Amino acid sequence: MIIITILEFLLIAIFAMALGLLFMGIARKVVARTQKRIGPPFYQPYLDVLKLFGKDAITHGFIFDFGAIMAFGGMIATLFFVPIGSIYLYSMSGTLLLVIYLMAIAYLGMAMATVGSGNPLASVGISRALTQMLGYEMPFIVVLLTLIYSSGSSSIVGIMQAQQGGFMNWNLINVPLGTLVAFIALLGLMGKKPFDAPIAPSEIASGPVVEHGGKYLGLLMLQHAVSIVVKTALFVNLFFGGASNILFFLLKMLLVWLLATLIGSVFPRFKVEEGVLFYWKWPLIGALIQAVIIIF
Amino acid sequence: MKEKYKSSKWQEVINWAQKRSLFMLHYCTGCGAIELPPTMTSRYDMSRFGIGPAATPRQADILLITGYLSTKTLRRVVYTYEQMQDPKFVMGFGSCTINGGMYWDSYNTIKQLDKYLPVDLYIAGCMPRPEAILEGFLDLKEKIENGEAKGYKKYKEEYEYYKTNQKKVLGEVKRRQ
Numbered sequence: 035m036i037i038i039t040i041l042e043f044l045l046i047a048i049f050a051m052a053l054g055l056l057f058m059g060i061a062r063k064v065v066a067r068t069q070k071r072i073g074p075p076f077y078q079p080y081l082d083v084l085k086l087f088g089k090d091a092i093t094h095g096f097i098f099d100f101g102a103i104m105a106f107g108g109m110i111a112t113l114f115f116v117p118i119g120s121i122y123l124y125s126m127s128g129t130l131l132l133v134i135y136l137m138a139i140a141y142l143g144m145a146m147a148t149v150g151s152g153n154p155l156a157s158v159g160i161s162r163a164l165t166q167m168l169g170y171e172m173p174f175i176v177v178l179l180t181l182i183y184s185s186g187s188s189s190i191v192g193i194m195q196a197q198q199g200g201f202m203n204w205n206l207i208n209v210p211l212g213t214l215v216a217f218i219a220l221l222g223l224m225g226k227k228p229f230d231a232p233i234a235p236s237e238i239a240s241g242p243v244v245e246h247g248g249k250y251l252g253l254l255m256l257q258h259a260v261s262i263v264v265k266t267a268l269f270v271n272l273f274f275g276g277a278s279n280i281l282f283f284l285l286k287m288l289l290v291w292l293l294a295t296l297i298g299s300v301f302p303r304f305k306v307e308e309g310v311l312f313y314w315k316w317p318l319i320g321a322l323i324q325a326v327i328i329i330f
Numbered sequence: 331m332k333e334k335y336k337s338s339k340w341q342e343v344i345n346w347a348q349k350r351s352l353f354m355l356h357y358c359t360g361c362g363a364i365e366l367p368p369t370m371t372s373r374y375d376m377s378r379f380g381i382g383p384a385a386t387p388r389q390a391d392i393l394l395i396t397g398y399l400s401t402k403t404l405r406r407v408v409y410t411y412e413q414m415q416d417p418k419f420v421m422g423f424g425s426c427t428i429n430g431g432m433y434w435d436s437y438n439t440i441k442q443l444d445k446y447l448p449v450d451l452y453i454a455g456c457m458p459r460p461e462a463i464l465e466g467f468l469d470l471k472e473k474i475e476n477g478e479a480k481g482y483k484k485y486k487e488e489y490e491y492y493k494t495n496q497k498k499v500l501g502e503v504k505r506r507q
Contacts, residue, residue: 062377071375078380081351085391088344090416240385247388248415 043114046121047260050113054259055079057266057288061295068299079259083252091248094151101147102250106257108139113260116267117191119280125191130178133190133268134171137223140257141167144242151245159241162306163225163232169310170222170229173317177212177219180325181205181272190268194276204275212324213273215317220294222313223265227298231306266290348391348417349474350380352467355390355414357407360397362424362457369460381467387413392470393447397457398426398439401499404446408496411447418482419470422452423463431456445495448481448488 059076066073093099115129115136116122141163148156182188184205185196197203206213222229233241243254266287270276274290277283304312356366369376370383384390387410399407411420422443425431430441443449450473453466473479485492 066375066377070372072378073375074377074380074382078351081347081380084347085344085351088340088347089391092415235383235385240389243389244386245388247386251389 042123046118046123047110047113050110050118050260050263051256053284054256054261054263055083057262057291058259060288061291064292064295065299068296079255083255086252086255087249089248089252091250093250094245096150098147098150098245098250101143101145101150102246102253104143104146105140106143106253106260108136108143109257109260109264111139112136112264115190116264117194117271117276118263118267119276119283120278121280122191125189127187127189127192129189129191130182130193130272131188133264134175134178137264138167140261147246148242153244155238156242156244158238159232159234159244162238163242165306166222166229166232166309169313170219170317173215173313173321174219174223176318176321176325177209177216178272180209180212180321180328183325184209184328190271194271197275201275205273206275209273209324209328211320211327215320215324216269216273217290217293218317219313220265220269220290221297222309224262224294226294228301228304229309230298230303231309234303262291263287266294345474345477349471352381352391352471353384353389354381354392354394355384355387355410356394356396357403357410358396359399359403359407360424360426362396362426365457365460365463366394366396369463374460374464376464376467379464379467379471387411388415390414391418393418393420394423395420395427395443395447396423398431398433398436399443400439402438404440404496405500408446416482417479419450419474419479420447420481421466421470422449423466424458425454425456428452428454440499446492446499448485448492450479450481 056076056079058079059074062078063073063076112133114123115133117125141160145160145164148160181193185193187193187196193205197205201207221227225233233243238244243251246254267283269290270283270286274286277286356363358366368374376382381392387393391414393407393411393414395407411418420443422428426433426439427443427449430436430439433439434441440446451466451470453462455462458466470479
């Protein structure tokens with residue numbers, strides 16, 4: 035019995051990694067086509083990860099190792115609370131807030147790895163990432179509280195079930211302004227282009243992952259892949275009504291991901307203080323207006 | 331050459347993936363750097379061969395030396411090379427790295443790169459055009475597939491030779507702590 039449960043967890047984790055890498059490959063192809071390039075094949079991230087795990091790697095001490103594992107493990111733990119299609123492991127109330135908390139674990143893991151490596155560029159990168167988190171979490175949390183109020187449930191499965199029965203019940207239609215705000219927050223959550231100051235490759239040499247080479251970089255690439263799946267799946271569950279069929283669910287995830295990628299491929303990036311200021315201005319005002327409309 | 335790396339099947343799989351995914355660190359000392367933006371961007375687009383720029387030495391597979399190296403920059407290049415993770419490859423780019431090029435009688439540039447670092451492949455020309463660079467990358471991929479690009483093992487085995495040559499131009503290195 036316990037073996038079956040473990041297998042279930044393992045299968046979901048592997049599926050998410052494979053799916054995330056596929057999404058990364060599709061994004062690279064899409065960005066290439068918008069820039070009139072041919073671009074790498076869609077399976078390029080798989081090759082990258084395989085190669086990185088075949089390379090040597092040096093460590094900078096125990097904290098460095100622990101941080102990388104904590105970042106990966108934190109993201110995998112988040113994955114188990116997000117339903118994918120009709121597959122979900124937990125449906126108790128409060129999973130939505132739990133997921134928001136767990137997502138921070140991955141960032142804290144990266145911060146630990148940064149401290150372990152002692153590289154100044156990495157410190158700049160992670161401090162930017164945590165500052166930006168202050169920015170996007172405020173409007174995002176306001177929208178989530180609105181959703182919890184309107185659907186009367188604080189579990190992701192509950193919010194998904196409250197939207198069943200045709201697309202007129204989706205939160206996309208019922209909470210349009212909130213959806214827009216949450217999408218802007220999603221760009222920051224995934225580190226997409228207008229809000230990618232934390233990893234800015236041309237200024238701070240890829241930020242938190244400066245000192246990660248070889249196998250560590252492979253691990254963090256897998257972490258990034260899982261994080262893409264977690265965040266797009268969360269967004270689809272909350273605003274696009276989830277799906278009973280896994281294929282429809284993947285299609286919706288792909289749509290959200292492609293939209294984020296296309297926006298990311300045409301915008302330059304905000305400075306980190308500009309990004310935070312932006313989040314605390316327009317998205318926050320939008321979120322508050324939406325909350326007032328829903329409550330009264 | 332120690333053959334224990336080559337013999338395993340796993341190494342062949344890794345070589346197969348390594349060939350198709352190369353992160354490149356370009357050390358732009360000379361004028362050669364100007365040929366790289368067109369190679370990376372829309373006109374020639376090297377990412378279709380799975381080659382992309384890397385941000386730091388730790389993440390990189392290829393060290394591309396574009397142009398002449400003065401004795402001052404050679405020290406930085408050696409540090410950079412020793413920070414990279416195995417397997418790693420060095421490409422000399424332009425005639426300056428082969429025989430000094432137009433700096434052949436200069437008092438403070440090195441003439442021949444492979445006395446100081448194990449070069450896997452040279453791209454000749456002053457400057458080589460993007461087509462030549464892509465051709466060079468394809469040749470390097472072939473060498474990796476056949477297991478001929480063993481510069482990083484050579485550097486370990488003939489460490490004394492390379493260090494002696496480096497010390498001859500750099501003098502004794504005093505590391506700042």
